[in-house]
Amino acid sequence: MDQRTLNVISSEIEDINAAYTAAGGDAAVLHKHELASLVISGNKVLNASGTEGIILEKHETEYGVDIKMTIKKGYKIPLPVHLCFGLIPKDGLQEIKMNFVAEEDSAVELIAHCTFPNAVKVIHKMDAQMLIGKNASLKYTETHFHGPHGGIQVIPKAHIKIEEGGSYYTNFSLVSGRVGYLEFDYSVDAGKDSICEMVTKVYGKKDDKIKILEKISLNGENARSVIKSRLAITDNAESEFRGITEGRAPRARGHVDCMEVIQGNAKAEAIPIVRVDNPLAKVTHEAAIGCVDKKEVETLMARGLEEDDAIDIIVKGMLA
Amino acid sequence: MGLQGYEHEGGSLIFDGEDITQLSITERARKGITLAWQEPARFEGLKVRDYLAIGAKAHGGITEEELRDALRKVDLKPEKYLNREVGEALSGGERKRIELASIITMKPKLAILDEPDSGIDVVSLKEIVSLIHALKENGSSVLVITHREEIAAASDKASLMCEGAILRSGDPLEISEFFKNRCIPCDNRISPPEAV
Numbered sequence: 463m464d465q466r467t468l469n470v471i472s473s474e475i476e477d478i479n480a481a482y483t484a485a486g487g488d489a490a491v492l493h494k495h496e497l498a499s500l501v502i503s504g505n506k507v508l509n510a511s512g513t514e515g516i517i518l519e520k521h522e523t524e525y526g527v528d529i530k531m532t533i534k535k536g537y538k539i540p541l542p543v544h545l546c547f548g549l550i551p552k553d554g555l556q557e558i559k560m561n562f563v564a565e566e567d568s569a570v571e572l573i574a575h576c577t578f579p580n581a582v583k584v585i586h587k588m589d590a591q592m593l594i595g596k597n598a599s600l601k602y603t604e605t606h607f608h609g610p611h612g613g614i615q616v617i618p619k620a621h622i623k624i625e626e627g628g629s630y631y632t633n634f635s636l637v638s639g640r641v642g643y644l645e646f647d648y649s650v651d652a653g654k655d656s657i658c659e660m661v662t663k664v665y666g667k668k669d670d671k672i673k674i675l676e677k678i679s680l681n682g683e684n685a686r687s688v689i690k691s692r693l694a695i696t697d698n699a700e701s702e703f704r705g706i707t708e709g710r711a712p713r714a715r716g717h718v719d720c721m722e723v724i725q726g727n728a729k730a731e732a733i734p735i736v737r738v739d740n741p742l743a744k745v746t747h748e749a750a751i752g753c754v755d756k757k758e759v760e761t762l763m764a765r766g767l768e769e770d771d772a773i774d775i776i777v778k779g780m781l782a
Numbered sequence: 783m784g785l786q787g788y789e790h791e792g793g794s795l796i797f798d799g800e801d802i803t804q805l806s807i808t809e810r811a812r813k814g815i816t817l818a819w820q821e822p823a824r825f826e827g828l829k830v831r832d833y834l835a836i837g838a839k840a841h842g843g844i845t846e847e848e849l850r851d852a853l854r855k856v857d858l859k860p861e862k863y864l865n866r867e868v869g870e871a872l873s874g875g876e877r878k879r880i881e882l883a884s885i886i887t888m889k890p891k892l893a894i895l896d897e898p899d900s901g902i903d904v905v906s907l908k909e910i911v912s913l914i915h916a917l918k919e920n921g922s923s924v925l926v927i928t929h930r931e932e933i934a935a936a937s938d939k940a941s942l943m944c945e946g947a948i949l950r951s952g953d954p955l956e957i958s959e960f961f962k963n964r965c966i967p968c969d970n971r972i973s974p975p976e977a978v
Contacts, residue, residue, distance in 0.1 A: 692826075721826075758823040760785055763807040764816050765837035765888055775836070779827030779867075 477550045478503045481577035484607050486638065491544045499544040502527050504556055515539055515568070526557035526587075533598070535565040545574040552613075553583040560590040560620075564598035564628075571601040579607060581614035581642065590620035594628035594656075606636040612668060614642035621649050624656040626682065633661045637781045641670035641699070648675070654682030654711070663692045663781045666699030666728070677706040680714035680743065691720040694777045695728035706735040709743030718747035723754055723777055783817045783894065784810055797892070812840065814891030820900055820927075822881035825868040830880055833868045837888030844887055852883040855916055857909050874901040882913055886920070893917055894925045899933050911936040931958045 478501060479489040491497055498516055501509040505526050512518045515537030519530040533539060549556045564570060578584050594600050608614045616636075624630050636644065641664060652658050658678055666672050672695070678687045689705040707716035718734040734747035754773050762772035784807045795803045802810055816837065825833060831849055838844035850860035856879035866872065868880060878901045885893050898910050907930065914936050917924050926933055934940050940954035942961055950960060 755823065756786060757819065758825060760783075760807055761819065761823045762836060764783060764811050765884065766808060766811040766816075766840050767836060768808050775828065776825060779825050782827035 474503050474506065474550070475501075475508050478508060478546060478548050478577075481548045481550060481579045481607070482546050482575050484577060484579050484609075486605050486607065487544070487546065487573075487575040487577075497541055497544060498539070499546070500529070501546045502548070502558070504549050504551075504554060513539065513541075513543075516543065516570075523557065523559075525555045526559070528559040528561075530561040531563070533564045533568040533570045535595075536567045537565075537570075538568065539570040542571040542573045545572060546577065547574065547586070547588075548577040548579075549584055549586065550580060551584075552580045552611075555585045556587070558586075558588045558590075560588065560592075562590065562592040562600075564592075564594050564600050566595040566625075567597050568595065569599040572603070574602070574604040576604065576606045576616075578614050578616075579609040579639075580611075581609050582611050584614045586614065586616045588618040588620070590618070590622075592620060592622040592630075594622065594624040594630050596625045597627040598625070599629045600631070602630070602632045604632070604634045606634075608636070608639050608642050610639055612640035612642045612670060614640075615645075616642065617645045617647075619647045621651075622658075623651045624653055624658060624685075626654040627656065628653065629657040631657075631659045633663075635663045635781070637663055637665040637694075637778075640668065641666045641672055643671045644673065646672075646674045646676075649677040650679065650687070652678060652680050652682060652685040652687060652714075654684060656682060656685045658685075658687040659690070660688070661690045661692075664694075664701070665777070665781055666693070666695040666701055668697045668699065670695070670699040672699070672701040672703075674701070674703045675706075676704070677708075678716060679708040679710060680716050680745075681710050682714070683711045684713045685711060686714070687716040689716075689718045689720075691722075691732075692780050693720075693722040693730065694725075694781060695722070695730055696725040698727050700729045701731070703730075703732045703749075704735065705733075705747070706737070707745045707747075709736070709738040709740060709745040711740055712742035714740065714743040714745075716743075716745040718745075718749075720747075720749040721780065722749075722751040723780065724751060725753065725773070783807055783815065811890075815894070816885060816888055816890040816892075817894045818881050818885050818896060818898060820897040821874075822877050824870060824872070824877060826870070828868050829864070830866050830868055831864045833880065834884050834887045837884055837890075841889060848887065852886040853880075855886055855913060856880070856883045857906065858883070875903070875906075878902055882910075885922075886913075886917065889920060890922050892923045892925065894927070896927045897929070898926065899928060899930050907932050931962075934958050 482489045498513040515534050517532040521528040676689050693701050695701050705718040720732045722730045724730050730751045732749040734749050736745040754776050759772045835844050853860045934954045937954045940957040941951040942949045
């Protein structure tokens with residue numbers, strides 16, 4: 463590797479560090495040797511450090527990276543694994559394919575920051591297959607930052623299979639900067655005695671478009687799930703939420719909870735769908751769309767806040 | 783307090799010699815008036831410490847010890863509550879106490895407490911009375927709306943309202959006696975009430 467190539471890589475690392483920080487991450491964690499991390503800029507792997515119990519394979523493709531991450535049987539990874547996916551230029555395409563396996567009795571927490579700070583015409587696609595093995599656990603937090611321009615399409619699609627006794631918690635957050643166009647599509651097959659919790663929090667502004675589809679099939683006896691969605695949209699933004707839970711086994715329990723706050727000319731649609739084909743299963747839902755609660759606003763105004771500041775605090779709390 | 787849904791029909795509201803009739807909730811709050819609701823709002827995601835700090839902004843902020851002290855005054859353990867959300871996970875009584883703590887941290891000139899005893903068990907009524915005294919000692923005037931004799935007895939002066947008009951004002955014990963003897967048996971509500 464010549465000096466010029468080294469300089470280019472060094473510059474990209476600096477840019478992605480800055481973008482990671484803009485997305486709310488602490489860039490220092492990406493370079494701590496004791497922490498496992500993976501940093502991808504465009505279709506380049508800038509940093510990949512593993513730790514005992516994790517097998518990480520990565521393959522650079524024309525427009526992105528194919529990743530296979532396996533948490534070995536019985537390993538409880540003590541510290542979170544940090545992932546950073548980003549694209550620094552104002553235009554481009556990034557395609558990430560992720561194959562994740564948490565083997566039996568393993569546990570890991572993944573913290574991902576997806577950052578596109580300069581996006582004017584960017585497409586980011588993620589296609590993930592995830593397997594949570596018997597009694598294994600995955601906690602996955604994904605925070606996005608798309609910059610101020612709104613010129614981005616983000617299309618994450620994932621299928622997650624949870625085996626007996628496994629647990630899967632995911633928290634997707636896109637509350638800073640613009641959304642652009644988001645098409646979020648996650649589906650889960652939950653086995654016996656498994657637990658699944660999916661939380662999405664998105665703040666849409668201007669002409670942002672948000673489509674969220676979350677589907678959980680409670681296929682195993684005593685499987686339990688919650689889909690929780692918190693959306694705030696303002697200006698001319700539009701959102702469409704579909705949360706589907708299927709109760710297909712005895713004592714399966716599921717709940718869909720969607721709350722959307724709208725302001726300005728924004729338009730929101732929420733469709734919770736519950737399907738049950740086992741008489742011993744139970745699935746419930748609740749959905750609310752509307753302006754910010756009047757009593758909450760007036761309470762904060764009675765403490766001296768202006769109305770706009772009160773609404774801002776309430777919305778930020780909901781999305782926190 | 784200038785809340786939505788309450789229209790001004792006549793008269794004036796004078797506070798500290800100033801006509802505040804047309805002022806908004808925020809403007810009234812900045813003049814030093816605040817309100818604790820009978821059924822306090824819940825705020826998903828908002829931490830108790832941040833909620834209590836909001837009212838103190840006008841006084842240049844609040845210290846950690848002041849936050850803790852406000853919770854102790856409403857009989858809540860700071861270490862248990864400061865980092866909890868003011869949300870669904872709190873019981874009605876806990877939420878009520880936090881609402882009252884937010885009044886303490888704001889240090890208002892006038893605190894309007896709308897049935898501060900509702901949702902709080904009878905044993906805790908003494909604490910509400912102590913809180914009213916604490917607000918008074920802290921320089922706040924306190925206007926309490928209550929149906930409870932014990933709370934009224936803690937006041938310097940009481941007024942009896944019937945059908946939207948003040949029927950009688952005076953010593954709290956005398957007003958309580960009047961209420962028990964005349965108002966409870968009465969089933970002839972008239973508006974405006976006749977002079978008694």
